[in-house]
Amino acid sequence: xxxxxxxxxxxxxxAHPWIIGAIALYFVAVLGIxxxxxxxxxxxxxxxxAGRNVGLLALSLSAVAATLSGFTFIGGPGLLYTVGLGxxxxxxxxxxxxxxxxxxxxxxxxxxxxxxxxxxLPDAIGARxxxxxxxxxxxxxxxxxxxxxxxxxxxxxxxVLESVLGTGLTAGIWIGAGVTLAYSVGGxxxxxIWTDVLQGxxxxxxxxxxxxxxxxxxxxxxxxxxxxxxxxxxxxLRSWGHLTPMAAISFLFVFSMGVLGQPHVLHKFYMLxxxxxxxxxxxxxxxxxxxxVLLFFGVGMAVxxxxxxxxxxxxxxxxxxxxxxxxGHTPLLLAALVFSGVVAAIMSTVNSFxxxxxxxxxxxxxxxxxxxxxxxxxxxxxxxxAITLVAALVAQLSGTLVAFLGIFGWGLFASTLVPALxxxxxxxxxxxxxxxxxxxxxxxATIGLEVAAWAGLISLPAGVTISGLTLIASFLVxxxxxxxxxxxxxxxxxxxxxxxxxx
Amino acid sequence: MxxxxxxxxxxxxLTLVGIAHLAALAPAGAPAWAPxxxxxxxxxxxxxVALLGAASGxxxxxxxxxxxxxxxxxxxxxGVGAGLLLPDPAPGDPLPGGLPLPAALLLYxxxxxxxxxxxxxxxxxxxxxxxxxGELERVREAAHRAAGRDPERPFGALPGEAEHR
Numbered sequence: 090x091x092x093x094x095x096x097x098x099x100x101x102x103x104a105h106p107w108i109i110g111a112i113a114l115y116f117v118a119v120l121g122i123x124x125x126x127x128x129x130x131x132x133x134x135x136x137x138x139a140g141r142n143v144g145l146l147a148l149s150l151s152a153v154a155a156t157l158s159g160f161t162f163i164g165g166p167g168l169l170y171t172v173g174l175g176x177x178x179x180x181x182x183x184x185x186x187x188x189x190x191x192x193x194x195x196x197x198x199x200x201x202x203x204x205x206x207x208x209x210l211p212d213a214i215g216a217r218x219x220x221x222x223x224x225x226x227x228x229x230x231x232x233x234x235x236x237x238x239x240x241x242x243x244x245x246x247x248x249v250l251e252s253v254l255g256t257g258l259t260a261g262i263w264i265g266a267g268v269t270l271a272y273s274v275g276g277x278x279x280x281x282i283w284t285d286v287l288q289g290x291x292x293x294x295x296x297x298x299x300x301x302x303x304x305x306x307x308x309x310x311x312x313x314x315x316x317x318x319x320x321x322x323x324x325x326l327r328s329w330g331h332l333t334p335m336a337a338i339s340f341l342f343v344f345s346m347g348v349l350g351q352p353h354v355l356h357k358f359y360m361l362x363x364x365x366x367x368x369x370x371x372x373x374x375x376x377x378x379x380x381x382v383l384l385f386f387g388v389g390m391a392v393x394x395x396x397x398x399x400x401x402x403x404x405x406x407x408x409x410x411x412x413x414x415x416x417g418h419t420p421l422l423l424a425a426l427v428f429s430g431v432v433a434a435i436m437s438t439v440n441s442f443x444x445x446x447x448x449x450x451x452x453x454x455x456x457x458x459x460x461x462x463x464x465x466x467x468x469x470x471x472x473x474x475a476i477t478l479v480a481a482l483v484a485q486l487s488g489t490l491v492a493f494l495g496i497f498g499w500g501l502f503a504s505t506l507v508p509a510l511x512x513x514x515x516x517x518x519x520x521x522x523x524x525x526x527x528x529x530x531x532x533x534a535t536i537g538l539e540v541a542a543w544a545g546l547i548s549l550p551a552g553v554t555i556s557g558l559t560l561i562a563s564f565l566v567x568x569x570x571x572x573x574x575x576x577x578x579x580x581x582x583x584x585x586x587x588x589x590x591x592x
Numbered sequence: 593m594x595x596x597x598x599x600x601x602x603x604x605x606l607t608l609v610g611i612a613h614l615a616a617l618a619p620a621g622a623p624a625w626a627p628x629x630x631x632x633x634x635x636x637x638x639x640x641v642a643l644l645g646a647a648s649g650x651x652x653x654x655x656x657x658x659x660x661x662x663x664x665x666x667x668x669x670x671g672v673g674a675g676l677l678l679p680d681p682a683p684g685d686p687l688p689g690g691l692p693l694p695a696a697l698l699l700y701x702x703x704x705x706x707x708x709x710x711x712x713x714x715x716x717x718x719x720x721x722x723x724x725x726g727e728l729e730r731v732r733e734a735a736h737r738a739a740g741r742d743p744e745r746p747f748g749a750l751p752g753e754a755e756h757r
Binding site for chain 1: 595599602603606607609610612613616617621622626627630631633634635637638641642644645646647648649664672674675676680681682683684685687689690691692694695697698699702703704706707708710711712713714715718721722723725727728731732734735736738739740741
């Protein structure tokens with residue numbers, strides 16, 4: 090979801106003592122949480138799985154905070170302002186996919202954590218197919234995707250901090266990456282989850298308050314806004330806005346199926362202290378998500394309405410929608426809260442990716458070669474630092490390439506992990522060859538097609554996305570190869586894993 | 593519903609999505625049926641995965657889930673498909689819920705209603721499709737016995753954990 094945001098576009102300068110103070114206070118809070126979490130992080134299990142001792146509310150808020158990024162507050166309203174209601178197709182399936190993810194993977198992964206020493210999603214793939222090669226290939230895919238995705242997020246953080254602190258982009262990138270690294274490297278996923286709770290609460294509160302202001306920006310509420318828009322640009326309020334039906338519906342496909350392969354959310358399923366609390370996980374997550382995306386809809390609609398009535402000048406770029414609305418139509422204190430919320434949204438995604446990437450680097454890839462680091466806590470911390478430095482350098486040096494890396498990362502997660510993991514954990518007929526072929530297809534097709542598109546060698550019509558194509562290809566290869574090699578399936582499934590798959 | 597039915601539904605849905613993508617690649621652009629194929633395929637694929645995951649033991653998918661998920665299928669296909677069937681909005685149109693009718697059906701029908709129905713259906717079917725009372729312990733013991741390990745073996749310890757327990 091975050092890959093669409095802030096593709097290198099500047100935000101207006103909004104530096105103000107209240108806003109700077111709110112961001113500083115927020116930084117102090119997350120660093121304090123990180124310090125406490127560090128004291129309770131003594132093992133690799135603590136660092137990567139929070140000691141498998143996370144409660145329902147923390148798990149739900151953390152999953153929502155990790156799912157949403159700055160896109161929800163800046164890129165999303167900007168996209169809605171630019172293309173109309175078609176932008177909603179990105180978030181349309183979000184409330185359902187929490188439940189689908191829970192049905193498909195929560196139970197199996199939590200059971201797997203009871204009988205095997207697992208701490209990553211590639212671990213689950215390795216155990217499911219009794220294949221270090223599949224684990225390593227999945228780990229390499231995760232690492233590549235994390236660096237691309239992380240670079241996009243770190244750049245977004247730099248752009249926001251440049252805007253609110255007036256630091257310049259390079260300093261913004263390194264301040265943002267540095268603060269996130271400071272609490273993540275010490276406290277690992279425990280710090281990430283605790284800060285996610287704070288970040289999720291800030292995001293939800295900011296979103297609800299801004300929504301109230303947005304719906305009263307024009308007399309008559311939402312109907313008044315719609316009337317103003319219909320008079321100037323009725324196509325904006327078609328179900329797909331200014332997109333084509335195919336383009337909007339392809340968002341629905343990619344974002345509904347693709348979330349079943351997002352490791353920064355799914356690997357939290359290992360961590361729930363009491364598995365029976367999963368019963369309320371989809372509902373709590375859906376409600377939290379619903380509150381948090383109110384700003385996306387409200388600001389996008391209100392700004393379009395204000396521009397339609399002439400009460401606001403047309404924007405040069407969609408990403409200016411939220412800052413322009415906040416500075417012109419809300420109290421400064423609320424603007425300060427929202428900008429803290431934007432930083433929180435990005436950092437909550439960044440810290441989860443740091444942890445997932447470090448685990449792939451020091452745990453999954455060595456496992457493919459039969460190696461294991463003796464002190465995974467120490468190496469996990471070093472891996473976190475290394476990945477963050479690489480991502481920050483990529484964000485700083487790669488210019489427009491960074492937007493490509495974000496899209497590439499999201500697609501890579503989906504095409505390499507969804508079939509082998511989401512279907513494989515629920516189907517005893519899946520085979521090792523099917524999983525390897527599916528992960529390999531996702532990896533090669535995503536890299537090949539994304540690079541070709543970025544270089545201008547191929548151009549796809551509206552409604553056909555590379556993420557969609559590679560996901561379908563990966564699925565079909567998985568089914569076809571598993572069917573062709575079906576005689577091997579029973580022998581490749583360890584007895585304890587069979588119990589879990591059939592549970 | 594047994595698992596193989598969910599798998600067949602998933603493969604068929606994904607094939608439909610693939611055909612819609614291929615149709616959109618045609619030089620003349622996407623034919624009129626392509627958005628419908630993409631829509632029904634996408635929603636059916638999502639629900640097929642949900643059914644696959646909700647299948648438990650040899651009993652398959654709990655019956656109590658079938659009606660809510662069929663309802664959600666209709667909400668999504670109907671809410672989105674209304675945009676394909678109804679005329680484009682124009683000034684002076686009625687605004688149910690503050691939006692033109694197709695947009696209102698999209699936002700409230702395909703967006704908000706499933707957001708409540710699906711999580712509640714998940715909670716309702718949880719004892720059958722999630723964790724029943726004692727299931728964690730039962731599965732853990734069965735898995736350890738199947739693998740020839742001590743069924744009383746505790747929670748799989750990760751590196752460095754043992755010395756802190």
